[in-house]
Amino acid sequence: MSADLAATAPAEMAHDHAHDHAHDHAHDHDHDHDHGHADHGHHAVVENNFMGQPNIKLAMWAFLGSECMFFGSLIGTYFFYHGKALVEPMPDKVFSIGITSISTFLLLMSSLTMALGVDSMKQKKRDMARNYLFLTALLGAAFVGFQVYEFSHFVHLGLKLSTSLFGSTFYVMTGFHGGHVTVGVIWLTILAVLIDKGKLNPVKLPINVEVAGLYWHFVDIVWIVIFTFVYLLEFIQ
Amino acid sequence: MSAAHDSHAEHSGQPHSHKAAYIRLGILLTVVTAVELALPFLKTYPQIWDAGQPMWMPLLVALSVFKFGAVVGEFMHLRGDRGIYKFLFLSPLAIAATIFLLLSTLAMRLFLPFGEGLAVTAKDVQAGYVKATKSSGAEPPLADEKFNAAFADAKSKQFVDGKAVFVRVCKVCHGDMGEGKPALGLNLTDDCYKYGGTFKDLYTSVADGRAGNKMPSQGSTLKSEEIRQVVYYVRSLKGTNVAGEPCVGDKVAD
Secondary structure, eight states: OGGGTTTTOOOOOOOOGGGGGHHHHTTTGGGGGGGGGGGGGGGGOOOOOSSSSBBHHHHHHHHHHHHHHHHHHHHHHHTTTTTOOOOOHHHHHHHOOHHHHHOOOOOOOOHHHHHHHHHHHHOOOHHHHHHHHHHHHHHHHHHHHHHHHHHHHHHHHHHHHHHTTHHHHHHHHHHHHHHHHHHHHHHHHHHHHHHHHHHHHHHHHHHHHHHHHHHHHHHHHHHHHHIIIIIIIIOOO | SSSSGEEEEGSSSSSSOOHHHHHHHHHHHHHHHHHHHHGGGGGHHHHHHHHHHHHHHHHHHHHHHHHHHHHHIISSSSTTHHHHHHHHHHHHHHHHHHHHHHHHHHHHHHSSOOTTTTOOOHHHHHHHHHHHHHHHHTOOOOOHHHHHHHGGGGTTTTHHHHHHHHIIIIIIHHHHOOOOOOTTTSSSSSSSSSSSOOHHHHHHHHHHHHHTTTOOTTTTSSSSHHHHHHHHHHHHHHHHHOSOOOOOOOEEOO
């Protein structure tokens, strides 16, 4: 999330003010000048497209759209081969409802703290936003920890990537999800640290946090789907 | 989940906080998840579980769709946001959902034996075997002595093709030589059969599976011809006595 994105943009042009939260605050970051970003001056603004919406947010939604297809096909593939594994262990042998429910709650709560973080940022309560971001990253890291534990437990039970159709489709699907969570954790941590050090351009801060939030919530909804269609389904059969 | 926060609410100055609404939604999502998680425990009450059986699956799907919608609509703010974002996100989502549905129905059509002739079960065995041997003109209908005698010729086509099927499908559980693997598959080289050693017994073991699919049913994945061949091969292993899993079941004379 480099701050230079906007350095060149005199985007005061044809955009409607209704949607441009950041713009109104372009002048109240004087106290930030001593942090070495004075070169952005008070002309730093969020770069908008011709429709008056921030490019970065548009890009994130487009990216999330493509991520839908990505995870859609991974989950679809898991389903296509569900029950076709010839080699033990089978899903009902390895899944444990305890671990899954804890990690599910953690991720759900992290979505709440993320939403609260974005909200605080819009209220210009920067310290509070930073705390929420840290908390979100922490919950996400705990989720990843549970997944690492789960994977090593499964491997211990004899389920490897190459064991069976179940092993391959399961690990690829949940592994990619875990990878996304990890990326999110790193992103949020960096963001929170930068906020803490005052290194980010305050004009663009709200949109940066909002976009990170979109990514984070998306990772959560992917888990909602995996949790229901992969784990719970096994338990109710 | 207040609807108050579309973009116009932020028209002037400081946008108002949605904190309370977010927390309410967080609690609601937690409750919904708790309900989902409680569902499997209903199994301990068989009357309720069985009565509602057709309902559980649609219920789970509905609950997860609700959660999905709530997070996208409220937390991600899509509900009150610009149409362009909705388009960018929802159209690929619709495509992904379509792919998902297509794949899962396709999977059912291809693999679930609901059509005639897709699945081979025990009742087809005798007839199938008779037909196959008649058309090849080789053997008269099955008598177990004949069947046993056929294994004398280890170079027969049955044997060679059957071994290929065994290596491809069965050896992961029953071992390279048929000696079995701990917790995976029985020893097929000793004189004991848990489920009997006649052609029909073995065919049933392979085609229908045993022990709640621990021995997986091959009826829908192998052709009846392949099952027949692998059964020949398996029967030929009897008495080779490769050291492996212990003898389970009754001893069967040759």
